[in-house]
Amino acid sequence: MLYFSKLRITLVSLVSLFFIYIASSNFQDPDRSLISKRINLGLDLQGGSYLLLEIDNGPVEIQKLQNTTTVIRNFLKDKKINFNDLRIQNKSIVFTVSKNNAALVETFFLDKESEINPYYNQYKSHQFDLIIDGSEIILSLSKYGLIEIKTSSQDQALEIVRRRVDEVGTNEPNIIKRGNNRILVELPGLDDPMRIKSLLGKTANLTFRFVSKNNNDSFGTETLQFEDGMSEALVSKRIILNGENLLDAQPQMNNQTNETVVSFTLDRVGAKRFGKATSTGIGKQLAIVLDGKIVSAPVIRDTIASGNGQISGGFTFQSATDLALLLRSGALPAPLNIIEERTVGPDLGQDSINAGVIALLIGFLLVIIFMFFKYKIFGLIANITLLVNLFFLVGILTLFGATLTLPGIAGIILTVGMAVDANVLIFERIKEECKKEKNNIIAFDTGYVKSKTAIIDANITTLIAAIILFLMGSGPVKGFSVTLAVGIFTTLFSVYFIARMLTGLYVVRNKEKENLI
């Protein structure tokens, strides 16, 4: 029956006041309000950059095949198994052995304890799939071998991306994995992502190698271009040092030449190797190679044993700073491609907020005027409910630290339009019941009971749409589904607790009145 205990009235009022307080704390000075929680604004509202990076794992797979080829060569030599024609072909390692040895090779490779072809217990699969075609052995990365490579390069790349972004010092960046070969970078407040993009676009693979005079290098040589693209040099494939041996790198002004340089400090192993190379190689040119291009190739004049050195290469202060940053943060395991970029300037974000708030206020006003015109006192009740519902909605989004986007604001406005539906269903039902039933209280009670299934079914269908949108949608659209879904719950709560109580109190006082609604 339409009776409400004092306790219930107090509880509902307290809950409402709580959410009104939480919702309004968004508009207060953060230092002065009790609750530090705020609704997060999405990048489309506060401005910022969204970058989706895809890791190009091709080079990593080739590297893995090359390393494994070396391991296999040594292994077979060790076991004194004769083999021929060991090569990489179509992303597989191929070699031939005599027919007798084929079975032997198979047992080595399919051994679960095998070191050359690790077995993943969790996947029940080896790193490489083995095919034996007569005397030909073909090893290709298995499905799980590829997954393993992808996840490990994603982990490494994530770490390096994080370091680089942190070094630039943007506001609360959000860097997360997407799938098994992508990284999402969100940079709030950044309206020109050019610098970050150029920093993330470099793998920053640094090596120190001797410049060769001729092709007689036992490690082989390759011709590399200088960064300026004007000249090239023949460089040994033997790596003296690489970026991993670097402890620190800083941009610096060289006092003698008045040039901007990058000075670096090596770790102990690196310093030792560097000392040895510079002592044996006096008079030779040492090429400093970054991502396959020669930055500079100075002639070694002295032994450098301290582990400190400088890279010069006609840097501006900015490019020296960037190179130092890249060297400090380490090399990416694989190149990254930016496959999606969305940047919103701060003033467009503010314009969107203003437009959204105006649309919300006008929409709200239109709806409450219409409802009051249509239902008078009950319209007033529906309007109070709607207002409290809005506070609930904003309050819950605040409490959960949800992200509000522009479509999310649209979702709130849409909720305003659709939330009155439940009350309309109830009021219309009560109207019908009043025609048959003289007792107002009974009419109200049956009105609530009979409209329930329609209200629940109607709201669940909207909820289903919102959930699918949340699962499938991305970015700002996700924000829309969140407000829509939360809006459904707050609507049901406010209709069944607040509106029901208010109508109940009114009806009990006007038991005898005719044409109540």
Added chain:
Amino acid sequence: MINFNKFYRLFNLISLSLVIMSILLLLFKGLNYGVDFKGGTLIELRANDKSINVTSLRQSFRQMNVGDFNVKKFGNENDFLIKIEKKDTSANAIEIIKKELTSSVGGSFNFRRVENVGPKVSAELLKSGVIAIALSLAAMLFYIWVRFEWQFSLGAILALFHDVIITLGLFSLFSLEINLSIVAAVLTIVGYSMNDTVVIYDRVRENLRKFSDIKIFELTNISINETLSRTIITSVTTLLALVSIYLFGGEILKGFSLAMIMGVVFGTYSSIYIANPVLVKLRVSQKTILKEDSE
């Protein structure tokens, strides 16, 4: 009482021809996909110099050799939206455009929004959009089947298809842009249209239990009339909110709110003129419902 059932046949014919026209439009004219689904670059510019207009911008983009592009005004007098359809998205393409634009047109620009979507991502977004819509239709079909009977489920789903196809057909007809927010709008339309249908169906079921001697043809009419004022009031309040978004919510939400407005209008219409005639055609009677109750 309004005799809605008198016009079942007429409106079914109209709906059928609208759906066929929409399908033909979708097949032969296709949809105007935005950057989200087609890939490419979108730039929203605000020119600080009043003399800059669409023509001068068009000219400078032509000089840049960026391939197919499209320049139009966007809301404000000196706001412009440029879409470039190039397929390869090199990392510094935007920086080059920014530089060239400043040097060729002169004056300063404020790049309010830049979106660059690679072909792989746009294909994925399109795929997940289509899956989302298909999934929501399937979920609705299932839900109504569980809550009502298969006849109701079929009627509701036909009404949904009707709304979604005609809305998309109108987008095709007027070459309105389809982007991520339109997918959100379509899903919400699915939810709303369903919501409207369910309320009437709920009443049909209730009346089926109550009256064993009234034919379904009459019964749907009674149920539509009983729920009519609710149908109208809810449509009006939802439309008030949507029109407010359309008029005041800024340029970015225009397409979204327009799609929703169409959807609400068609959703309201279809829950009366598609969902109910289907029940009549399928000869739903008290038996259909009682079978459910006894199970």
